[in-house]
Amino acid sequence: MFFHIVLERNMQLHPRHFGRNLRENLVSKLMKDVEGTCSGRHGFVVAITGIENIGKGLIRDGTGFVTFPVKYQCVVFRPFKGEILEAVVTMVNKMGFFAEAGPVQIFVSNHLIPDDMEFQSGDVPNYTTSDGSVKIQKDSEVRLKIIGTRVDATEIFCIGTIKDDFLGVINDPSAA
Amino acid sequence: MSLATNSPAHSSSSDDFAAFLAVDLDSHSSDSSPDEETEGDNNAESERIKRRKVEKLENSEDIVHEVEEQSLEVLSKQQLCSHPGSFGNMCIICGQRLDEESGVTFGYIHKELRLNNDEINRMRNKEMKELLQRKKLILVLDLDHTLLNSTELRYLTVEEEYLRSQTDSLEDVTKGGSLFLLNSVHTMTKLRPFVHSFLKEASKLFEMYIYTMGERRYAFEMAKLLDPKKEYFSSKVISRDDGTQKHQKGLDVVLGKESAVLILDDTENAWTKHKENLILMERYHFFASSCRQFGFNCKSLSELKNDESETDGALTTILKVLKQVHHIFFNEVSGDLVDRDVRQVLKTVRAKVLEGCKVVFSRVFPTKFQAENHHLWKMVEQLGGTCSTELDQSVTHVVSTDAGTEKSRWALKEKKFLVHPRWIEASNYFWKRQVEENFTVEQTKVEQTKKQ
Numbered sequence: 001m002f003f004h005i006v007l008e009r010n011m012q013l014h015p016r017h018f019g020r021n022l023r024e025n026l027v028s029k030l031m032k033d034v035e036g037t038c039s040g041r042h043g044f045v046v047a048i049t050g051i052e053n054i055g056k057g058l059i060r061d062g063t064g065f066v067t068f069p070v071k072y073q074c075v076v077f078r079p080f081k082g083e084i085l086e087a088v089v090t091m092v093n094k095m096g097f098f099a100e101a102g103p104v105q106i107f108v109s110n111h112l113i114p115d116d117m118e119f120q121s122g123d124v125p126n127y128t129t130s131d132g133s134v135k136i137q138k139d140s141e142v143r144l145k146i147i148g149t150r151v152d153a154t155e156i157f158c159i160g161t162i163k164d165d166f167l168g169v170i171n172d173p174s175a176a
Numbered sequence: 177m178s179l180a181t182n183s184p185a186h187s188s189s190s191d192d193f194a195a196f197l198a199v200d201l202d203s204h205s206s207d208s209s210p211d212e213e214t215e216g217d218n219n220a221e222s223e224r225i226k227r228r229k230v231e232k233l234e235n236s237e238d239i240v241h242e243v244e245e246q247s248l249e250v251l252s253k254q255q256l257c258s259h260p261g262s263f264g265n266m267c268i269i270c271g272q273r274l275d276e277e278s279g280v281t282f283g284y285i286h287k288e289l290r291l292n293n294d295e296i297n298r299m300r301n302k303e304m305k306e307l308l309q310r311k312k313l314i315l316v317l318d319l320d321h322t323l324l325n326s327t328e329l330r331y332l333t334v335e336e337e338y339l340r341s342q343t344d345s346l347e348d349v350t351k352g353g354s355l356f357l358l359n360s361v362h363t364m365t366k367l368r369p370f371v372h373s374f375l376k377e378a379s380k381l382f383e384m385y386i387y388t389m390g391e392r393r394y395a396f397e398m399a400k401l402l403d404p405k406k407e408y409f410s411s412k413v414i415s416r417d418d419g420t421q422k423h424q425k426g427l428d429v430v431l432g433k434e435s436a437v438l439i440l441d442d443t444e445n446a447w448t449k450h451k452e453n454l455i456l457m458e459r460y461h462f463f464a465s466s467c468r469q470f471g472f473n474c475k476s477l478s479e480l481k482n483d484e485s486e487t488d489g490a491l492t493t494i495l496k497v498l499k500q501v502h503h504i505f506f507n508e509v510s511g512d513l514v515d516r517d518v519r520q521v522l523k524t525v526r527a528k529v530l531e532g533c534k535v536v537f538s539r540v541f542p543t544k545f546q547a548e549n550h551h552l553w554k555m556v557e558q559l560g561g562t563c564s565t566e567l568d569q570s571v572t573h574v575v576s577t578d579a580g581t582e583k584s585r586w587a588l589k590e591k592k593f594l595v596h597p598r599w600i601e602a603s604n605y606f607w608k609r610q611v612e613e614n615f616t617v618e619q620t621k622v623e624q625t626k627k628q
Binding site: 081091093094095096098105107109111112119121123125146147148149150152157158159 | 260261263264265266267268269270271272273282285286288289291299302303306383407410411431
């Protein structure tokens with residue numbers, strides 16, 4: 001799920017960045033530092049959309065660095081248990097398949113793939129129904145349900161399932 | 177009420193609720209701030225308050241019933257789930273967090289993927305049936321000295337500098353280039369002659385894995401050279417980082433039953449547990465640094481501007497053996513496919529190489545050495561020959577490094593073959609009884625010793 005929230009961060013800035021571009025420097029450093037990172041609480045920071053407030057700087061003893069408390073708005077993405085996600089399949093093997101939804105890596109084990117889908121190895125490994133009408137292979141788009149999540153410093157891992165109603169392939173690259 | 181509990185939407189939302197609570201609590205406790213002590217106190221307090229809230233809820237409202245039932249349901253589910261493996265420390269079936277790390281890591285598929293032994297066995301059995309139906313076996317290939325030879329750029333000798341101008345560009349991989357300069361891993365790599373055709377042919381009969389003692393990055397670079405179109409080794413490249421034991425290669429990370437796996441490697445010691453699956457390869461030394469590493473003082477192929485033969489090099493020979501083993505496994509062995517054992521087939525094929533040869537060794541082993549334990553003795557027996565310490569008319573070969581010994585002279589007199597120990601090794605590598613005339617023991621030496 002995406003959220004638009006306000007977060008706060010103390011930014012340390014080197015004195016060489018001071019001057020009339022201070023604010024710009026601060027913001028670009030913030031983007032560099034924050035975008036693309038994860039936190040267990042908020043999930044993946046997709047993008048900073050605006051700056052709410054930059055507080056008064058505090059000079060650090062000894063180093064000359066200045067710390068600014070910065071409040072910023074950002075879009076975060078955090079998967080939840082039970083959430084339905086659409087993801088792109090990145091790898092298919094006999095253990096199941098891996099899929100990605102943005103920064104989130106999802107593994108769907110073969111236990112959680114409907115029983116009528118069988119693994120087919122070969123040049124393009126895939127899971128196919130017995131009548132061949134549905135096929136999951138690399139680059140397929142699937143709709144899946146999250147049943148477990150773990151958020152690391154830079155990565156989010158999820159366990160997903162497609163063994164439920166209305167889940168599975170939503171677009172087949174080989175058919176297109 | 178009961179309807180509500182069964183609906184998936186509900187279950188997920190309450191799961192959510194629980195998860196959210198858990199995460200919230202987690203993040204509170206894990207937040208590190210400068211004044212941690214007070215924070216910790218706050219935390220404990222807030223937790224207490226939360227707990228109280230939950231209790232209140234339980235007492236008053238019947239939503240709580242639902243939550244309880246749900247958690248019971250979740251509990252029973254968890255008890256049923258055997259957690260056959262984990263991805264990012266979560267069970268791959270129920271999604272529950274698993275704290276203890278168990279099972280084998282399959283880092284070459286995904287760094288977070290682990291499977292328990294039961295699950296691995298289940299996969300293996302399933303895989304086997306499907307493989308055998310397609311008439312395929314599994315082949316594990318080593319990289320260095322087996323399929324290719326690499327050298328670090330700084331070890332290039334003066335005589336090898338000419339190679340720098342002869343490297344094929346990386347785009348030529350698909351066109352059959354064989355010498356590559358890889359700046360990213362600081363190596364120059366020479367593919368063994370015939371390797372492309374070898375892989376193409378072998379891929380029809382085998383599911384192939386790469387298993388190298390090199391680092392993962394190097395392994396992937398090499399895989400790109402050998403398999404530019406990713407037809408053969410997609411997510412089946414195993415490197416040093418993926419093994420379960422140091423300095424050892426094991427089949428535990430290979431998803432195949434041991435009875436259907438063949439291994440091609442130049443280092444026997446790496447596979448102590450799976451010697452029966454191993455087809456030992458003659459080492460491919462192209463670069464001088466590689467020769468020196470193994471203690472050869474001769475000129476390397478690169479310095480001689482030479483190379484292994486494309487038509488009867490080691491890979492060509494081994495491909496024939498592989499085809500033969502495959503043919504026997506599927507067409508000549510009786511019994512159920514699943515019960516057949518490729519190790520037995522390999523053994524019988526190997527035992528035909530020196531069939532009918534009776535070998536006597538002369539001054540090959542140190543005097544006090546138990547002859548039966550010498551690797552050459554064992555090798556001859558594995559190749560189907562017999563060994564003896566006594567000379568008699570049934571002896572066909574005398575193996576010696578010196579033509580002056582008593583037994584050697586006997587062999588010359590009785591018109592038996594007098595061969596160098598290399599004859600055995602060569603027969604072992606080429607899976608064929610070698611022409612004895614190419615392995616004669618030098619006479620000049622004898623004259624010299626006589627003079628002395």
